[in-house]
Amino acid sequence: MSTINFDETELRRFTEATFLAIGCSDEHAKLAADVLLSSDLRGIDSHGVARLSGYVRLWEKRRINATPNIRIVHETPTTATIDGDRGLGLVVAPFAMNVAIEKAKIYGSGWVSVKNSNHFGIAGYHASKAVAEDMIGFSMTNASPLVAPTFSTERLLGTNPMCYAFPAGKYPPVIVDMATSAAANGKLEIAQRLNKELPEGWVQTSKGATSTDPLTVKNGGSLLPLGSDREHGSHKGFGLSATVDILTAVLSGANYGPWVPPFVAFLDPLSDLPGEGIGHFLGALRVDGFRPVDDFKRHMDNWIERFKNAKPTNADQPVVIPGEPETAAEKTRKVNGIPLTDAVVKDIMELSSKFGINAPKERDK
Amino acid sequence: MSTINFDETELRRFTEATFLAIGCSDEHAKLAADVLLSSDLRGIDSHGVARLSGYVRLWEKRRINATPNIRIVHETPTTATIDGDRGLGLVVAPFAMNVAIEKAKIYGSGWVSVKNSNHFGIAGYHASKAVAEDMIGFSMTNASPLVAPTFSTERLLGTNPMCYAFPAGKYPPVIVDMATSAAANGKLEIAQRLNKELPEGWVQTSKGATSTDPLTVKNGGSLLPLGSDREHGSHKGFGLSATVDILTAVLSGANYGPWVPPFVAFLDPLSDLPGEGIGHFLGALRVDGFRPVDDFKRHMDNWIERFKNAKPTNADQPVVIPGEPETAAEKTRKVNGIPLTDAVVKDIMELSSKFGINAPKERDK
Numbered sequence: 001m002s003t004i005n006f007d008e009t010e011l012r013r014f015t016e017a018t019f020l021a022i023g024c025s026d027e028h029a030k031l032a033a034d035v036l037l038s039s040d041l042r043g044i045d046s047h048g049v050a051r052l053s054g055y056v057r058l059w060e061k062r063r064i065n066a067t068p069n070i071r072i073v074h075e076t077p078t079t080a081t082i083d084g085d086r087g088l089g090l091v092v093a094p095f096a097m098n099v100a101i102e103k104a105k106i107y108g109s110g111w112v113s114v115k116n117s118n119h120f121g122i123a124g125y126h127a128s129k130a131v132a133e134d135m136i137g138f139s140m141t142n143a144s145p146l147v148a149p150t151f152s153t154e155r156l157l158g159t160n161p162m163c164y165a166f167p168a169g170k171y172p173p174v175i176v177d178m179a180t181s182a183a184a185n186g187k188l189e190i191a192q193r194l195n196k197e198l199p200e201g202w203v204q205t206s207k208g209a210t211s212t213d214p215l216t217v218k219n220g221g222s223l224l225p226l227g228s229d230r231e232h233g234s235h236k237g238f239g240l241s242a243t244v245d246i247l248t249a250v251l252s253g254a255n256y257g258p259w260v261p262p263f264v265a266f267l268d269p270l271s272d273l274p275g276e277g278i279g280h281f282l283g284a285l286r287v288d289g290f291r292p293v294d295d296f297k298r299h300m301d302n303w304i305e306r307f308k309n310a311k312p313t314n315a316d317q318p319v320v321i322p323g324e325p326e327t328a329a330e331k332t333r334k335v336n337g338i339p340l341t342d343a344v345v346k347d348i349m350e351l352s353s354k355f356g357i358n359a360p361k362e363r364d365k
Numbered sequence: 366m367s368t369i370n371f372d373e374t375e376l377r378r379f380t381e382a383t384f385l386a387i388g389c390s391d392e393h394a395k396l397a398a399d400v401l402l403s404s405d406l407r408g409i410d411s412h413g414v415a416r417l418s419g420y421v422r423l424w425e426k427r428r429i430n431a432t433p434n435i436r437i438v439h440e441t442p443t444t445a446t447i448d449g450d451r452g453l454g455l456v457v458a459p460f461a462m463n464v465a466i467e468k469a470k471i472y473g474s475g476w477v478s479v480k481n482s483n484h485f486g487i488a489g490y491h492a493s494k495a496v497a498e499d500m501i502g503f504s505m506t507n508a509s510p511l512v513a514p515t516f517s518t519e520r521l522l523g524t525n526p527m528c529y530a531f532p533a534g535k536y537p538p539v540i541v542d543m544a545t546s547a548a549a550n551g552k553l554e555i556a557q558r559l560n561k562e563l564p565e566g567w568v569q570t571s572k573g574a575t576s577t578d579p580l581t582v583k584n585g586g587s588l589l590p591l592g593s594d595r596e597h598g599s600h601k602g603f604g605l606s607a608t609v610d611i612l613t614a615v616l617s618g619a620n621y622g623p624w625v626p627p628f629v630a631f632l633d634p635l636s637d638l639p640g641e642g643i644g645h646f647l648g649a650l651r652v653d654g655f656r657p658v659d660d661f662k663r664h665m666d667n668w669i670e671r672f673k674n675a676k677p678t679n680a681d682q683p684v685v686i687p688g689e690p691e692t693a694a695e696k697t698r699k700v701n702g703i704p705l706t707d708a709v710v711k712d713i714m715e716l717s718s719k720f721g722i723n724a725p726k727e728r729d730k
Contacts, residue, residue, distance in 0.1 A: 076654040080654075106442075107443045108442055108476070111474055111654075148675075151679070152678060152684045174611070176607060227592065232597070233591050239687045240543075246529075246539070246665070250665055251655045256668055285444065290478050299618075300611070311517055311518050314573075320515070320516065322603075
């Protein structure tokens with residue numbers, strides 16, 4: 001796959017201009033662009049500017065409101081439900097995370113469930129906001145149904161990511177940010193583009209048979225929960241995905257299970273929806289609500305060092321601390337630029353001509 | 366494996382008497398027995414009276430304090446750290462869960478991290494206490510190191526369970542209670558007793574090779590994280606296990622990673638420990654902090670019905686709602702008794718003669 005390199009600043013300018021073009025406020029355009037660029041910088045290419053045209057298409061279908069009135073509709077000192085007013089999840093989730101953090105500052109913890117939102121980008125962006133305040137961050141979202149529960153062939157769950165982010169001392173934060181399916185959808189898309197066989201245990205056919213065909217899900221099959229099959233704990237992946245679905249949607253009043261509206265604009269939401277939009281769940285827990293921050297960070301560093309120094313199975317592959325590869329990618333891409341595939345560049349060029357925005361300049365070779 | 370059936374009341378009497386014999390107060394003996402019996406009733410045989418002699422052996426080694434002064438050592442309105450004073454986790458965790466629930470009653474949520482404790486039985490017991498109050502319950506514990514992180518051969522993590530418990534309306538609560546390893550240690554022990562080959566993906570040898578030998582872990586190998594290998598997401602199982610280790614121990618001041626004291630009394634804890642005892646994390650989140658309880662329960666019922674009615678892969682195996690098999694076992698065992706294996710009965714008979722307690726009467730055939 002050939003790629004073209006762009007500077008972060010050029011992609012950021014272009015992304016902000018696109019969000020302004022669909023009617024977002026200055027503040028929202030900047031924030032939404034920041035979430036997408038953070039994904040590209042951290043090497044999670046599937047969730048960055050690659051999705052920009054997808055958000056625009058949902059806006060064109062009037063499924064995204066560019067000027068939402070995001071508001072708290074229910075609360076206690078440490079809990080809140082937020083109505084995202086069909087806004088970009090990229091701006092609704094930061095609003096919600098901020099509410100969680102402000103509650104945690106006063107009471108030690110804050111928890112927000114969100115309805116009537118759209119896709120919020122990478123879960124890690126939102127959880128990390130708590131880390132900057134010496135808090136532990138939690139973020140989850142439900143998503144378009146692609147995953148079948150154990151013992152079923154029906155797509156009833158999204159890849160429903162959960163993220164836990166922990167501050168450390170001299171090391172970068174530990175960020176566990178994971179789809180609750182065996183494989184993320186982005187990995188499947190890469191295999192499709194390369195027409196490459198999948199490992200067994202990622203997908204099943206519409207009849208529930210194992211398959212390594214990269215087109216299985218396109219042909220009516222489904223992704224499998226983390227664990228792949230019952231013997232290897234797929235009921236656990238299902239349980240985690242169910243947990244995300246309930247905390248984000250049953251608790252907030254969003255849609256859940258098969259009723260979660262699809263991210264792709266060419267598929268319409270089902271009728272007789274039980275809720276509004278998609279759901280998120282965000283939380284912040286003050287470290288000094290449990291022990292002094294310095295003590296916690298010192299032990300986090302000790303934890304990280306012990307695991308980094310674990311005896312490796314192969315000498316050339318040490319243990320990877322959760323979040324470490326993304327932090328490394330961010331360092332590199334800030335300097336060397338962000339590589340975009342030809343398909344993503346084509347998407348961006350189309351947006352450029354649609355809205356009359358100067359295309360991002362390629363980085364000097 | 367042959368089993369003998371006992372009535373719940375007989376096993377409860379015997380278990381309470383055993384805890385009284387090691388010096389527990391009336392209240393603690395009743396509570397500890399309730400946690401163990403709940404496990405046996407719910408069909409989780411590995412965590413019930415089968416463990417009673419294990420707790421006694423730890424007490425004999427002076428690693429369990431039968432008369433602990435359990436106390437809050439740090440708190441904010443919604444957070445607390447509890448020192449378990451080397452008590453039975455079976456009484457320390459209920460104390461902590463109660464603190465979380467009382468905080469949630471006032472502020473909407475409560476979160477407690479626990480140090481200086483011991484094994485707390487099944488995670489589901491503690492999380493379910495919140496459900497009875499129309500709250501969502503969270504419980505986690507770290508445990509003796511048996512699991513290797515992805516890319517390593519070292520046992521650095523316990524099977525570190527996480528549990529989420531949600532109230533429903535006309536259906537039983539949804540209880541996700543899962544080890545974060547591919548297989549729980551109890552399943553391995555069953556295979557060992559039967560000398561039965563394991564599925565690939567449960568364990569690895571001390572060199573990191575795949576193995577199906579049930580004695581692999583006894584011979585220096587390790588359990589694998591949920592996901593089994595990198596390609597199937599074992600880094601996610603590792604991330605979940607790390608999350609449990611940090612929330613239960615790095616946050617509270619308990620031991621973490623390889624320093625978690627072993628449950629078996631014949632292995633001594635390591636020297637130069639970074640913390641005290643093992644750690645738990647318990648939480649309670651008021652449902653009506655987000656939406657009216659009746660609305661939530663109605664949508665939980667809808668969620669459960671939709672998943673129960675999912676198209677099955679095989680007509681004779683419908684989708685299993687998390688917690689459903691345990692609720693069914695409890696109903697049956699309350700009526701038909703609790704089957705114990707010969708090995709467990711032998712253990713109980715030894716305790717009976719050691720402490721001069723009348724052995725539990727077998728159920729009439």
